[in-house]
Amino acid sequence: MAILEEPMKGIKKVKNYINGEWVDSSTKEYGDVWCPATGEKIGEVPFSTTADIDKAVQAAKEAYWEWRCTPPLTRARYLFKLKNLFEDAFEDIARTLVTEEGKTLDESRGEVRRMIENVEHATGVTTMMTGYNLEDIAQGIDCTAERQPIGVFGVIAPFNFPAMVPWWFLPYAVVCGNTYIVKPSEQVPMTQTRIFEAIDECGFPEGVINMVHGARDAVNGLLYHPDIKGISFVGQSATARYVYKACGETGKRAQSLGGAKNFVFVMPDAELDRSMPSLITSFYGCAGERCLSGSVLVPVGDVYKELKEKFVAAARALKVGNGLQEGIQMGPVVSKKHKEKVLGYIEKGIKEGAKLILDGRNIKVDGYPNGFFVGPTIFDEVDPNMSIAKEEIFGPVVSIVRAGNLEEGLTLLENSEYGNATCLYTTNGKTAREFKYRAVTSMMGINLGIAAPMSFFPFGGAKGSFFGDIKGHGREVFQFFTDTKVVIQRWT
Ligand code: NAD
Numbered sequence: 001m002a003i004l005e006e007p008m009k010g011i012k013k014v015k016n017y018i019n020g021e022w023v024d025s026s027t028k029e030y031g032d033v034w035c036p037a038t039g040e041k042i043g044e045v046p047f048s049t050t051a052d053i054d055k056a057v058q059a060a061k062e063a064y065w066e067w068r069c070t071p072p073l074t075r076a077r078y079l080f081k082l083k084n085l086f087e088d089a090f091e092d093i094a095r096t097l098v099t100e101e102g103k104t105l106d107e108s109r110g111e112v113r114r115m116i117e118n119v120e121h122a123t124g125v126t127t128m129m130t131g132y133n134l135e136d137i138a139q140g141i142d143c144t145a146e147r148q149p150i151g152v153f154g155v156i157a158p159f160n161f162p163a164m165v166p167w168w169f170l171p172y173a174v175v176c177g178n179t180y181i182v183k184p185s186e187q188v189p190m191t192q193t194r195i196f197e198a199i200d201e202c203g204f205p206e207g208v209i210n211m212v213h214g215a216r217d218a219v220n221g222l223l224y225h226p227d228i229k230g231i232s233f234v235g236q237s238a239t240a241r242y243v244y245k246a247c248g249e250t251g252k253r254a255q256s257l258g259g260a261k262n263f264v265f266v267m268p269d270a271e272l273d274r275s276m277p278s279l280i281t282s283f284y285g286c287a288g289e290r291c292l293s294g295s296v297l298v299p300v301g302d303v304y305k306e307l308k309e310k311f312v313a314a315a316r317a318l319k320v321g322n323g324l325q326e327g328i329q330m331g332p333v334v335s336k337k338h339k340e341k342v343l344g345y346i347e348k349g350i351k352e353g354a355k356l357i358l359d360g361r362n363i364k365v366d367g368y369p370n371g372f373f374v375g376p377t378i379f380d381e382v383d384p385n386m387s388i389a390k391e392e393i394f395g396p397v398v399s400i401v402r403a404g405n406l407e408e409g410l411t412l413l414e415n416s417e418y419g420n421a422t423c424l425y426t427t428n429g430k431t432a433r434e435f436k437y438r439a440v441t442s443m444m445g446i447n448l449g450i451a452a453p454m455s456f457f458p459f460g461g462a463k464g465s466f467f468g469d470i471k472g473h474g475r476e477v478f479q480f481f482t483d484t485k486v487v488i489q490r491w492t
Contacts, residue, residue: 012043014189014213016052017196019059020206025052025213031186036102036332037322039370043100045189048214053181053221056210060152060179061227063207068149068177075175076123078204083119085198086112095324097163097191102331102372103286104323108163114455115167115195118473121455122171128478129176141490147482149177150253151229154222156183156243158235159334160289160394162191168459168472169232169255169481174209176481178229182211183222185235187334189213219243224250230480232472233257234291236392237418237464244467255480256467257291257460259392260420263401264294264449265409265435268303270425272310275447280314282423282449284376287333288396291465292421292443292450296382296389296399298409304402308380312358315376315398321365332365332372333395339372342395346377349388349399354379360396384412392418406431413439419462421451442466 015022025046033043094108133144153173157165166182173180184192196211212218222228223246230253233243237258247254264282282294299307323331333339343361350356360375374395382389382399389399403409413422423445424435432446442462445451453459460471470480
């Protein structure tokens with residue numbers, strides 16, 4: 001297999017981007033960035049301090065008023081230009097992403113495409129940001145509700161979608177007239193750095209879009225800064241809960257998207273052969289490191305035996321390797337530490353009495369002996385109370401939990417602490433409607449395995465998967481980034 005061009009050579013030390021300039025952090029502490037496929041160190045990331053965050057906030061605050069007074073269509077024109085710059089940088093961004101995160105090149109291209117779609121959708125600001133009005137709410141008195149930007153916003157991002165996730169929020173915030181700070185995951189800082197090279201080229205006014213790398217101190221710097229008006233967070237539920245609480249304490253707007261444990265139900269009437277490719281992608285795409293990944297496979301009724309046989313055969317056939325190689329269907333997990341966490345769950349599953357029918361622990365990948373690979377893994381005879389059926393593993397590990405009928409399946413969902421997404425495979429419209437009506441999750445796939453909404457529909461979660469009320473992208477997000485000012489006027 002031919003290795004495609006490697007985008008990065010040597011160790012790269014990433015910088016912050018503040019007030020239109022690439023600047024070093026004031027910290028002396030740096031973290032390592034790894035290539036998950038080779039297991040080699042490829043970069044260093046600064047653990048920026050609260051002083052670095054303050055510098056970015058001051059720049060964003062200073063840029064705010066002029067940007068806020070810039071007509072929305074003019075603001076949108078920056079996004080049109082940025083979209084074209086992103087198209088030019090498309091392959092480079094995608095390959096950088098593969099190199100530091102591990103997913104396959106096709107998956108990375110899909111992610112970058114989704115990122116760009118959010119830029120495209122945000123350019124509709126002149127329609128999406130409009131308010132409403134009514135004359136004569138009392139005689140001679142008129143009322144308008146006007147959407148106004150609010151100030152400085154920020155995003156705190158997870159490792160698994162280094163390109164896309166900040167762009168679920170950033171283009172909407174900025175096109176509405178706010179200014180912005182991105183805090184990428186310290187595990188994957190290079191993709192957003194490549195993206196910011198395009199932002200730099202685009203020529204936004206200084207301070208409108210900033211980036212500060214780092215971990216806990218940088219996050220706390222954002223959460224507790226009095227001049228930040230709102231935070232969008234995506235990550236594990238424990239961190240999401242912490243962020244939401246801190247925003248409550250400091251009076252910030254917050255949309256805090258957490259972790260997931262997604263159940264995929266297959267009815268006896270499902271078209272198994274036709275469903276198998278999307279079922280497999282649901283569980284093993286992005287090596288299971290996706291908040292929409294299937295995690296628990298639920299055969300309903302007597303589909304169990306045939307589904308299990310077909311699913312195991314398809315999982316066993318997956319080509320695992322370096323995502324930059326052609327034909328690879330599943331890459332490594334993101335880090336050595338995360339690999340250990342996933343392996344720990346496999347040990348736990350065995351200990352708790354589940355039957356390991358496909359074991360990915362000792363997978364050997366030719367040419368990559370030090371990569372963080374975990375092969376496709378499947379547990380059968382999983383009890384719903386086992387850890388592997390309840391907790392987020394975030395790796396290529398599938399738990400098969402049987403349900404006698406749809407009612408039992410819905411009870412499994414109700415008992416889950418998470419509520420991000422679920423999927424159902426059936427050819428029966430009545431069953432699909434019943435499921436759609438009752439299942440408590442925020443996103444749902446019917447006869448498809450990854451219920452990923454497009455940029456013009458909202459992205460969020462329910463129960464322990466989401467803290468807040470206004471979700472990411474879609475129409476709603478324009479509300480998150482604006483305040484509705486009501487003006488009541490009488491001119492006599
Ligand atoms: P994480 O919570 O460990 O980290 C997310 C961000 O929070 C990072 O920028 C990190 O620097 C920061 N952070 C981590 N711990 C912190 C702490 N104690 N104090 C302050 N800041 C802290 O998440 P992750 O492991 O990078 O990402 C994977 C998780 O994200 C999974 O749980 C996945 O389900 C979730 N996720 C959810 C969605 C969604 O839409 N709901 C989308 C993508 C990923």
